[in-house]
Amino acid sequence: MQYEARFLRQIHKDLLETRLLEEKLCDLYAQGRVPGHVHSGVGQEATYVGVLSTRQPGDYFKLTHRPISMPWMLGTDLDMFFGELLAKKTGNSGGRGGSLHIGELRTGVLGMSGTLGCDTGVAVGAALTIDYEQRPNVSYMFMGDGTSSRGPVYEAMNLAAAWKLPVLFICENNGFAISTPASSTIPVPNALADRAAGYGMPSEVADGTDVLDVYRAAKKMSDYVRAGNGPAVLECKDYRWRGHFEGDQCAYRDAEVTKEWVENHDCVKNLEAMLLKEGVVTEAELAAMRAGFDEQMETAIAHAEAAPAMTAEEIFDGLYA
Amino acid sequence: MSKKITFSKALREGLHEEMVRDENVFIIGEDMAVMGNVFGVTTGFLDEFGPNRVIDTPISEEGFCGMAVGAAMRGLRPVVELMYNDFITVAADPIFNQAAKTRYMTGGQATVPMVLRCPMGAGRRNAGHHSQSLEALFCHFPGLKVIAPSCAEDAKGLIKSAIRDDDPVVSLENKLLYAKKEEIPEEEYLIPLGKAKVKREGKDLTLITWSRQVNFAMEAAENLAAEGIDVEVLDLRSLVPLDWEAIAASVSKTHNVLIVSEEVKRGSYAGELSAQIAEELFDELDAPVERLCGLNIVSPFSPVLEDENFPHPETIAKAVKHVLNK
Incomplete structure (x- = not known):
């Protein structure tokens, strides 16, 4: 086997916990326990977990609204995570930013933007800091295939390439921008990877439902960027299992296709089958992990539900101008 | 029909x-x-x-x-x-x-x-x-x-x-x-751009608003009527072009003005309207024009904070009384 058991167990743990968090968010939303909307990333965990498994201390991350659970893997604790989702004082912004805007700077997370792609320059700017301080770090810029159609992405990619800044642009291509298939709006098969050549960047395309394939490609690209060669592009192909938002019935697409992806390209199920076959984990261990993490989540949710919300009198706290 | x-x-x-x-x-x-x-x-x-x-x-x-x-x-x-x-x-x-x-x-x-x-x-x-x-x-x-x-x-x-x-x-x-x-x-109809609509006639104060806040303003006006305060609700419908005639006619009748919007108050269109009324209709006013808007804040996620951030019938009624010094 290519990877050590310890590495495989860690990447599986991250993958599974991300899955369980995403599923829990759907449940909480269905029960009316979270305000606003939930953009579920169930089924798309491998891209993020595979890429982020290449991270080093001091790296920066620009995440997206799907999966929104990634801050946990990067070091935001569950009390704070659920605190923000439930709009409580214990959240990272005290409930000011909410589910689309979870980010704890201490962990290198630079936040997310509700206006898609507008923060690509922010990721490149963080890379300018890395370059300025001559650190061997990477700024990871995640986006979806939908965002790859935004103009600011290309200004930022051009700048990063012209100035050889350490940015890894990651496109998680799930095939849909809300209802619109990438095939009808993007003229190339690989939304971002095929455009990399225009900026002189190398690119890789990985199977976004296979966490080890993602890791392989991400390692290659992030090593290239980390070594000071300039930016690169990684594109991971997967599929959005659920609606754009919870409650979206997906009437605009073929349910049979969705079913095929869910049944045959489940990144958690497939990895676990391999790990069981190779004897890296046992069924009992897997069951214990699920139960243990569920208990951790429920404890954190109970804490969040018991935590105070900000009061109306505090609305201006944190505003400076 | x-x-x-x-x-x-x-x-x-x-x-x-x-x-x-x-x-x-x-x-x-x-x-x-x-x-x-x-x-x-x-x-x-x-x-x-x-x-x-x-x-x-x-x-x-x-x-x-x-x-x-x-x-x-x-x-x-x-x-x-x-x-x-x-x-x-x-x-x-x-x-x-x-x-x-x-x-x-x-x-x-x-x-x-x-x-x-x-x-x-x-x-x-x-x-x-x-x-x-x-x-x-x-x-x-x-x-x-x-x-x-x-x-x-x-x-x-x-x-x-x-x-x-x-x-x-x-x-x-x-x-x-x-x-x-x-x-x-039921039948086909057009509504011209630039024409406001008096949603409720009143003699004590002109409440100028638009969009969702019209509903809140109407609710506030009905509640105030029970207290003997007669509010005229003017729904602008078009912000540009502005139906200045309708504003001038109403203000010349009531002599008191409250403008309600969900915008951030600072730099709001409500502020522009307030300035225009102060400049053009000063002699008609019995009190300064007031605005009730969203707060000068980033729209918050928290339901508690978000609900604080736009006018409600209760806050509108309070603001009307403030203009009228009641």
Whole structure:
């Protein structure tokens, strides 16, 4: 086997916990326990977990609204995570930013933007800091295939390439921008990877439902960027299992296709089958992990539900101008 | 004859009638065709009008807003949907520099008969990038007309007039109005741009507002009537052009003014109205013009904070009493 058991167990743990968090968010939303909307990333965990498994201390991350659970893997604790989702004082912004805007700077997370792609320059700017301080770090810029159609992405990619800044642009291509298939709006098969050549960047395309394939490609690209060669592009192909938002019935697409992806390209199920076959984990261990993490989540949710919300009198706290 | 339908269905009827009437009218935006719009406004349009007239775009707001300007300059009548008015920040130049200025800067050689539909407003726990009310931005640029209907009847009548207008019109549609069911006329009708409507006559104070706040203002006015305070509610319907005659007539009758909007108060269009009234109608006023708006704050995610961030019937009633020193 290519990877050590310890590495495989860690990447599986991250993958599974991300899955369980995403599923829990759907449940909480269905029960009316979270305000606003939930953009579920169930089924798309491998891209993020595979890429982020290449991270080093001091790296920066620009995440997206799907999966929104990634801050946990990067070091935001569950009390704070659920605190923000439930709009409580214990959240990272005290409930000011909410589910689309979870980010704890201490962990290198630079936040997310509700206006898609507008923060690509922010990721490149963080890379300018890395370059300025001559650190061997990477700024990871995640986006979806939908965002790859935004103009600011290309200004930022051009700048990063012209100035050889350490940015890894990651496109998680799930095939849909809300209802619109990438095939009808993007003229190339690989939304971002095929455009990399225009900026002189190398690119890789990985199977976004296979966490080890993602890791392989991400390692290659992030090593290239980390070594000071300039930016690169990684594109991971997967599929959005659920609606754009919870409650979206997906009437605009073929349910049979969705079913095929869910049944045959489940990144958690497939990895676990391999790990069981190779004897890296046992069924009992897997069951214990699920139960243990569920208990951790429920404890954190109970804490969040018991935590105070900000009061109306505090609305201006944190505003400076 | 009248019928009861939702605000979004009324809009849908208006769009539908204009598309049937004029084959140069087409719809363009994100999720408008196959999905029929995230708010359901264009459900069924793709089947009826086909993909040339109901166009799904990628997430490229600056691109497709610019395309609408070009198509409009050369004879088509695009109706663009921006999903959230907040996204005007990413499509600012095509609207503020191209759409708004082309007719003037070409000496009238080209007009831009496009409509930009912008769902707006807070209350859905969507936080600071999806909850703003940006009237002031849209109204700032000479060359843009701006409508902000408060009810189903006006939504339909105004969108039809907007489509027929030869200049760019921005339609600000409060998201929380979409599901509201109201009576509208059965037969075809238009509501002209630039005409306000007195929703409730009164003699003590002129309450100027638009969009969702009209409902809150009416509720406040009814409650105040029980206390002997007679409020006139003036629904602007169009922010640009402004129905100054209606404002002047009402203020000259009541001599007291409160302006209510969901905007951030600082730099709001409500502030512009206040200044105009102070400049032009000073002699008619018994008290300073006051504004009740959103707070000077980033629209918060937290329900507790978000609800604090726009006027409610109770706060409106309080503000009316403040103007009247009661």
